[in-house]
Amino acid sequence: xxxxxxxxxxxxxxxxxxxxxxxxxxxxxxxxxxxxxxxxxxxxxxxxxxxxxxxxxxxxxxxxxxxxxxxxxxxxxxxxxxxxxxxxxxxxxxxxxxxxxxxxxxxxxxxxx
Amino acid sequence: xxxxxxxxxxxxxxxxxxxxxxxxxxxxxxxxxxxxxxxxxxxxxxxxxxxxxxxxxxxxxxxxxxxxxxxxxxxxxxxxxxxxxxxxxxxxxxxxxxxxxxxxxx
Numbered sequence: 717x718x719x720x721x722x723x724x725x726x727x728x729x730x731x732x733x734x735x736x737x738x739x740x741x742x743x744x745x746x747x748x749x750x751x752x753x754x755x756x757x758x759x760x761x762x763x764x765x766x767x768x769x770x771x772x773x774x775x776x777x778x779x780x781x782x783x784x785x786x787x788x789x790x791x792x793x794x795x796x797x798x799x800x801x802x803x804x805x806x807x808x809x810x811x812x813x814x815x816x817x818x819x820x821x822x823x824x825x826x827x828x829x
Numbered sequence: 830x831x832x833x834x835x836x837x838x839x840x841x842x843x844x845x846x847x848x849x850x851x852x853x854x855x856x857x858x859x860x861x862x863x864x865x866x867x868x869x870x871x872x873x874x875x876x877x878x879x880x881x882x883x884x885x886x887x888x889x890x891x892x893x894x895x896x897x898x899x900x901x902x903x904x905x906x907x908x909x910x911x912x913x914x915x916x917x918x919x920x921x922x923x924x925x926x927x928x929x930x931x932x933x934x935x
Contacts, residue, residue, distance in 0.1 A: 751925075759872070759917065759925040807872065820864070820872040 718742070720810050720821035721790075728827045729798045737793040737824045741810030748791040749818060750783055753805040765791060798828045835918060835926035842934050847905040849929045851918035856880075856899060858920040863892065863903045866915045866928070875903070875916075908933050 721740040729735050741748050746767050751759040764772040765785035776783065780798075785791040795802055805825050809818035832854045841847045853861070859880055864872040878885045878892045878901075885892045891904040901918055908931075915928040 759919075761924070809872075819874065 720745075720808060720819050722806075722808055722821035722824050724824060725822060726825050726827070728829060730829055731799055732797050735795040735798050735802070735826055735828075737795075737806050737808075737826070738790040739793070739808035739810075739821055740790040741808075742812075742819055745810035745812050745819070747811045747813065748785050749809045749811075750791075750793050751807045751809065753807060753823070755804070759807065762793070795826075798826075800828050802826060803828045833918060833920055833924050833926040835916075835929045837927070838930045838932070840932045840934065841908050843908060843910055845908055847903075847908045847912065847931055847933075849903045849905075849916050849918075849931065851901040851903075851926055853899050853901065853918075853920045853924075855920055855924070856896065861892075861894060861901050862919040863890075863901075864917040864919060864925075866917065868914075872917065905931075910935050 720742055723738050727735055739748060748765045750762040752762055753759050761775040763776050763783045765783060767785055768787050780796045782794045793806060803826055805823045807820055807823045809820045811818045835851045839847060839849060860877050862877040863875045865875050866872050876887050876890050876892055878894050883894055889906045893902045905912055910933045913931055913933045915930050917925050917928045919925045
């Protein structure tokens with residue numbers, strides 16, 4: 717029973733490039749959450765998705781960031797035109813419908829040079 | 830908005846008990862959580878407590894919830910070097926503390 721998978725684990729991008737982070741939830745989980753962890757800080761909520769729907773994106777920056785969770789395939793967090801301040805660890809978590817607990821992936825560490 | 834605060838650092842000797850404290854402002858969360866993050870890894874859910882409970886015990890872990898004071902604590906009995914990590918408390922699904930670094934000295 718595989719846990720939440722994220723890839724890549726490490727991603728290096730130059731300023732202005734695009735970053736795509738993938739998250740495959742645990743089997744049977746239809747809810748996905750994305751968090752960002754900046755150096756020396758705790759997790760900050762970004763977005764909550766269910767299959768084909770964005771439920772809550774109140775933590776997403778208004779520009780350059782987007783997320784999707786298609787009917788088939790992983791959830792994608794996309795950051796366009798990355799800047800140095802986007803360097804962080806990005807964690808996704810999944811949960812089944814009706815339960816409260818979230819299960820986290822190992823994170824993707826994005827470095828913008 | 831909601832705020833969750835934790836002490837930043839705790840150092841204990843191996844075999845002692847560790848108590849990590851957390852205060853929160855939003856009392857509407859149905860569940861409150863404790864997560865553990867080891868170096869280079871994602872968060873691992875340690876335990877959670879339903880908001881109408883005062884205490885929950887799970888092997889070496891004891892969670893205490895004081896709703897009146899909006900205070901949550903995690904006690905780790907017989908702390909081991911493998912418990913060294915960052916511990917996050919979280920309210921609801923979206924608000925996390927900044928994490929408490931637990932260092933266990935052998």
